[in-house]
Amino acid sequence: MPVVSVVSQAPSSQIAKIPLDIHSTLGGDLVISVYDLPSRIPSEMLQALSREAIRTNVVLPHLEKARLREDTGEIDDNQLWITCTSKDDKGYRTPELILSCTRSELGEYPIFIAPLIPASFLTEEFLVPRLRLLMIAMNEHIQTGRVYSIFAPQLVAELFAEMWFDMKGIDHYSESYYAAKLTFCTKRTFRNRQATDAGLRGRYVLRPAVMTDLEGVAQLCFQFASESEPFILDAEGALREAQMLIVNKQVWVHELQPNPSLPPSTPSSGSQIACLVAFTRNSQTCATISKVVTSPDHRGMGCAQRLMRQVCKHLLNSGKQAVALYVAHNNVPATKVYHNVGFVGLGEADNQPIEGVERWSEIGFDRNRVQLGHW
Incomplete structure (x- = not known):
């Protein structure tokens, strides 16, 4: 019994x-x-x-x-x-x-x-x-x-x-609240392609975020939360999350540096954080991408795919056997990016079941009767 x-x-x-x-x-x-x-x-x-x-x-x-x-x-x-x-x-x-x-x-x-x-x-x-x-x-x-x-x-x-x-x-x-597919990338499935510079104005750097990036990272955290009802953040909450990610070394950024040919007075001449990738749930053998967000001003330039590929390469080369993430069923652009990087079960031809690739859902309960948290 x-x-x-x-x-x-x-x-x-x-x-x-x-x-x-x-x-x-x-x-x-x-x-x-x-x-x-x-x-x-x-x-x-x-x-x-x-x-x-x-x-x-x-x-x-x-x-x-x-x-x-x-x-x-x-x-x-x-x-x-x-x-x-x-x-x-x-x-x-x-x-x-x-x-x-x-x-x-x-x-x-x-x-x-x-x-x-x-x-x-x-x-x-x-x-x-x-x-x-x-x-x-x-x-x-x-x-x-x-x-x-x-x-x-x-x-x-x-x-x-x-x-x-x-x-x-x-x-x-x-x-x-969230309906997504769990997928993963390994060294065997990873696609190490040369990044393109299409649409970029100036040079770019892919690197771990540092405290001088706090404001730019916080802005992207705020943006991500604003598109993730009901788990929105105010400015203070976004700043706290950004600080936590940077201190814990769990976020990389795609920095766009100024084009040397542009005069200093040009509005786009300063360095900008175009995109971030955060990985906050990391066990001994598996890292999990928990946040990918690109500034609206820099979408369509390949920033997310470029940064995702670099972050996955870093994580897999640092000892992780796999990198996992969830992608919303209706997020076609992100699905394409992750497929191109090497995440399995996301291609149009991937019709056969793959162990570890599953449909997950977050179902919320009446918020008049429960206390909403944040994740």
Whole structure:
């Protein structure tokens, strides 16, 4: 019979207090475990996460960072991980799903659910009993208002939203906050082409951002958020995000330098940040591109593709086995850019399923009844 095994330490304002050594028999061969310290997550679960580093890019990087902070005595008790593991007759355990309720410096993350098994297993019949058990644990340990959205493989997110309404009576929006394809690039798929200078006026430099770029990076962060409803930022929030990205060395910029033939009084003669690429969810083996944004004045010049190619080359040469990203289904220009750089499953001829390339959705819940975070 399945057991909900709870591992805990301290309560928080957003996560309900979890008593120690609680066991509830619910029937079946599934084990649901709740952890509020990363050090308590079993090694077999961590190994499963690492094996699926691309598909767990919304969980694993934060978990690794939280573990490093815990090792130095910095404990954030406002976070939770819930795992679903199956157990066969011989006692062999198979990690199947992990749910996270965590946050960043900018705010609370959505509820993330990442699969640890092949995509072919993710059927409604398979998922419903597992999601039901995860929700029972959530209902016990996470405040309802904290669950402002769910981000997961599409079917997982859709079933979760329906079942959460049945359990809590909180409706969800019919239109997803974000509907995208998860894709990845490796050294084998990377396309190292020569960049063109078409449309550029002057020279360009592709480099990590530094603090003197703060204003330009903040402007692009503000622009990105303004096109990412409902997760908009004010000017102060955009500045804080830009500073965080630069300090953490998680953002590169495409700088356009002045054309020497232009007189200093020419409006376009100063250096400008035309584009940025940020990678904020990075595990030991996989980096994740989380933000690509080009200034409206510099679109159509190949800046995003030029910078993306350089950033991917840097990440893959620095030891990452893969670079992951999500691209919105309706973002045709970005899809073309990423395909040209070497991200798989995005070409018109890519009709065969590729393990690790999946449709993901973020579904939001009634904002009159939840507290919106930011990611």
